[in-house]
Amino acid sequence: MHKDCEKHFPLFPTVNYLSKIGKDNFRSVLSENGVFQGQDEILFLIMHKEGLKPSEIAKYLHTSLASISVSLKRLEKQGFIEKRNDENDARISHIYINEKGRDALRNIHEKLFDNHKKMLLGFSEEEVKQLRGYLDRIIYNATGEADYSYKRPHDFKGDEESDK
Numbered sequence: 001m002h003k004d005c006e007k008h009f010p011l012f013p014t015v016n017y018l019s020k021i022g023k024d025n026f027r028s029v030l031s032e033n034g035v036f037q038g039q040d041e042i043l044f045l046i047m048h049k050e051g052l053k054p055s056e057i058a059k060y061l062h063t064s065l066a067s068i069s070v071s072l073k074r075l076e077k078q079g080f081i082e083k084r085n086d087e088n089d090a091r092i093s094h095i096y097i098n099e100k101g102r103d104a105l106r107n108i109h110e111k112l113f114d115n116h117k118k119m120l121l122g123f124s125e126e127e128v129k130q131l132r133g134y135l136d137r138i139i140y141n142a143t144g145e146a147d148y149s150y151k152r153p154h155d156f157k158g159d160e161e162s163d164k
Contacts, residue, residue: 041061052094
């Protein structure tokens, strides 16, 4: 049975295992810094686009305002962000990352970068480009999406184009 599986699905076990390793490493790095999964995307966004309203954060991250509101309350309670009322309308709040949030993101970025370098040890720059191309093709074959950058919130690509 196992050999038949490898014959018909030659990449599945490897991709599945690599995905598990990546998720486990990511969760571990977040946990070490007191950040829950999903909060990193919010912190990263507001570090680069400070002063966003919660509704704008929800739009950038393609998620519901209710979900963002819960996460923002938790991030504020953890001491990673600050909410400030709008100068003209106290009902509107703007979100800012503070030094604790910046430090956590710096630590997370450094650790993930180290993990990424470790995973690609022994690969040339050309081999990494080739691998990325192969993976992009697999994603396209599976989803039909040539540009899936909106699925990778850390890139924040396409925001300006979609607003036009």
